[in-house]
Amino acid sequence: MRQLLLRPGAEELSYEIRGIVKKARQIEALGYGMTWENIGDPIQKSNQIPDWMKSIIAELLKEDQTYGYADSKGVLETRRFLADLNNEKGGAQISAEDVLFFNGLGDAIAKLYQFLVPTARIIGPSPAYSTHSSAEAAHANAAPITYKLDPDNQWLPDMEDLYLKVKYNPSIVGILIINPDNPTGMVYPKEILEGFVRIAEEFKLLLIADEIYQNITYNGIKAVALAEVIGNRPAISLKGISKEFPWPGARCGWMEFYNREASEEFSKLCQTLENAKMIEVCSTILPQLSIPRIMSHPAYFSYRERANAQIGKRSDWMREILGEIDGIKFNPTQGAFYNTIVFEEGRLSENQFLPIEDQKLKDLLDSWLTEPNMPLDKRFVYYLLAAERICVVPISSFCSDLRGFRVTLLEENEEVFKDTFTRLGKAIETYLNS
Numbered sequence: 001m002r003q004l005l006l007r008p009g010a011e012e013l014s015y016e017i018r019g020i021v022k023k024a025r026q027i028e029a030l031g032y033g034m035t036w037e038n039i040g041d042p043i044q045k046s047n048q049i050p051d052w053m054k055s056i057i058a059e060l061l062k063e064d065q066t067y068g069y070a071d072s073k074g075v076l077e078t079r080r081f082l083a084d085l086n087n088e089k090g091g092a093q094i095s096a097e098d099v100l101f102f103n104g105l106g107d108a109i110a111k112l113y114q115f116l117v118p119t120a121r122i123i124g125p126s127p128a129y130s131t132h133s134s135a136e137a138a139h140a141n142a143a144p145i146t147y148k149l150d151p152d153n154q155w156l157p158d159m160e161d162l163y164l165k166v167k168y169n170p171s172i173v174g175i176l177i178i179n180p181d182n183p184t185g186m187v188y189p190k191e192i193l194e195g196f197v198r199i200a201e202e203f204k205l206l207l208i209a210d211e212i213y214q215n216i217t218y219n220g221i222k223a224v225a226l227a228e229v230i231g232n233r234p235a236i237s238l239k240g241i242s243k244e245f246p247w248p249g250a251r252c253g254w255m256e257f258y259n260r261e262a263s264e265e266f267s268k269l270c271q272t273l274e275n276a277k278m279i280e281v282c283s284t285i286l287p288q289l290s291i292p293r294i295m296s297h298p299a300y301f302s303y304r305e306r307a308n309a310q311i312g313k314r315s316d317w318m319r320e321i322l323g324e325i326d327g328i329k330f331n332p333t334q335g336a337f338y339n340t341i342v343f344e345e346g347r348l349s350e351n352q353f354l355p356i357e358d359q360k361l362k363d364l365l366d367s368w369l370t371e372p373n374m375p376l377d378k379r380f381v382y383y384l385l386a387a388e389r390i391c392v393v394p395i396s397s398f399c400s401d402l403r404g405f406r407v408t409l410l411e412e413n414e415e416v417f418k419d420t421f422t423r424l425g426k427a428i429e430t431y432l433n434s
Contacts, residue, residue, distance in 0.1 A: 023368060023382065024391045030360055035390045035420050037407045040182070040337060042246040045410035050303055053245065056293045060286060070285040072278040074101030074254065081292040082239075082254065091228035092235070092258040100274055101283040105212055105240045105253030106131050112208070112236070112255075113139040115272050116173075122208065123165060124176035125149050125157060127183050127340060127398035127406075132176055132210065144399050145172065151329045151342045151402065155186035159195050166203050174206035175199065180213040180223055180335025183398055183406040185315075187217055187335040190224045200233050206266060207235040212253070213336040215244050215304060218312030221334040227258060234259050234266035241287060243337070244304070245294060250287035311337050314409040314417055321421045327432045333409065340395055342404035343432075348376035352434045354387035354427055361386045377403035380431055388423050 024034050036044060043049075060066050073079065079096035087093050102108035113122070113135040122136050126146035133144040147162035149155045166172050177196055179188045200207050209226035217223050226237055240253030260270045277283070294300060318339060319332045329342040356362045365386040369379065375396035384390050384405075395404040407424070411417040 019397075020381070020385075020391055020393055023385055024389075026364055027361065027385065027389060030358075030364070032361075032389050035388075035416075037420070038391045038393050040243060040408055040410065041248055042243065042337075042410055043248065045408070046412045047246060047410070048412070049245075049247075050299065052297060052299050053294055053303075056290055056297070057286070060289050060293075063289075066286055066289060068285070070101075070282040070288060072280075072282050073097075073274060074099060074283060075285060075288040078288045078291045081295070082256070085295075086225075086227055086237075086256060089225055089228050091225065092230045094227075094256055094258060098257040098260060098270075099254055100257070100270075100277060101252070101254045101288055102277070103253075103283045104242070104251035105210070105238055107251070107283075108238055108253050108255055109135050109210075111273055111276055115269065115276070119171055120173040121145050121169070121171045122174040122176050122206075123147055123162070123169075123172050125178060125181065127395050127400040127402065129178055129182045129210070130398060132178070133399040136176075145169065146399060149181070149184060149186065151184075151331060151340075154331050155181065155184040155340070156188075156192060159192070159199075162196075163199055166199055166205070172203075172205065174208055176208045176210065177226065178210040179226070180217060182210075182213065182336050183338050183393075183395070184331070184340045185333025185336050185338050185409075186331070187221050187223050190229065193224055193226065193229045197229055197231060197233060201231075205233075206263075206269075207233060208238070209235065210238045212238065212240045212243060214239065216308060216311065216337065217335040218308045219315065219332075219334065223335055227256070230258055232259055232262050234263045241291065247287060251284060252287035252291075310412070311409050314411070315339070317414075317418060318407075318409065318421055321418065322425050322428075325425055325428055328404070328428060337409040338406055339409065340398075340404055340406050341428075342395065342402050343377065343380075347432055348380065348403055350376070350379070352380070352383075352431050354383045354431055354434070356383075356387050375403060377405060381405055383431060384424070384427055388427050390420060390424055390427075392424075 020038050028034055079099040082099050083094045083096050109131050118140050121140055123145045124132050128146055137144045148158040150158050214223050235258040237256040242248040257270045260267050315333045323330045327344050327347045333339050368382045377394040377396050381392055381394045392405040392407050395402050
């Protein structure tokens, strides 16, 4: 080409959660079945959408308004509904004008980083959810800046690590919180959230909370919303219906702006995000129209309670199967539907393996293992893929120096779930002792 095509930083964009699928498809092409644990898609794991929810969607399709444009910021009725839900918590109060819809939360995240000046950095957790870390790195043309989540302390954030990084890096303008967390399944206690707010107050920072799993908690744990503790600080909450209804194919997410007049710079950012949405005209209208009708339906609360209880039960099964395996750090989950298992330091090496009888599978694996500078957890993931046909994601792909992998708690069939994690547990033990 006569000129460069890519802007600096574009090559920072990566998404191993789906990238691993290319390898898994090669195995499927050899005639093998695959157990998918790489992505949080409840529909893929046989989640049954209740008939009353499907009926609401079907009725909306009969209404002419469903086929038109929405307001640029989103359906007004829905934005009022969501503002009221937030305000019932008794924390920071918002109106419909503080709610802005996007075509999925990924779209919202991309837009948020797109309009920040390249020198403005958002520090986020590590392990990091790839959509956030990749978008932040791409906008800054630099590696993500992260604070540590500690697997030896139930994956809670290392607040001293966060404080020192903020104090000595003036380019940091905001802190990202993912609560409940993806990929660890941790839920922040209220005092931890208050700690984030104190740091933001001291250094005059923006707070961003990805709260898409806010209503997916279990085993006696409830998530505290950022709005409940934010006080007067500028903040953005990122929410969506992909996992909660669940309707990932709807691609429906939104931002809630808190205290937008508390800072002139923050107010400008909110206005810029709204202007960008006006240029696009609007986001998809059908899922927006469904939100008040589904969430206010008399069956919704009990539906969510049952679904959460089932995830909690699967969390207990996973703990029973994997919790005592030597050589890994295992933390039971509290929210979302992921778990991150970490190998103890020094337990992985380049000489470990899993037995593979099919020569075609072995040849395929050998071709993958030629990748230069491959992290040792990725090597394990490839062996697991070839030997057990279980597709997981290495934690090195989540912007982390730790070595491990992420799995989901989504499989609805108890027999399949227990078989998958029993095989996984045996594979871990065989690999570490090989």
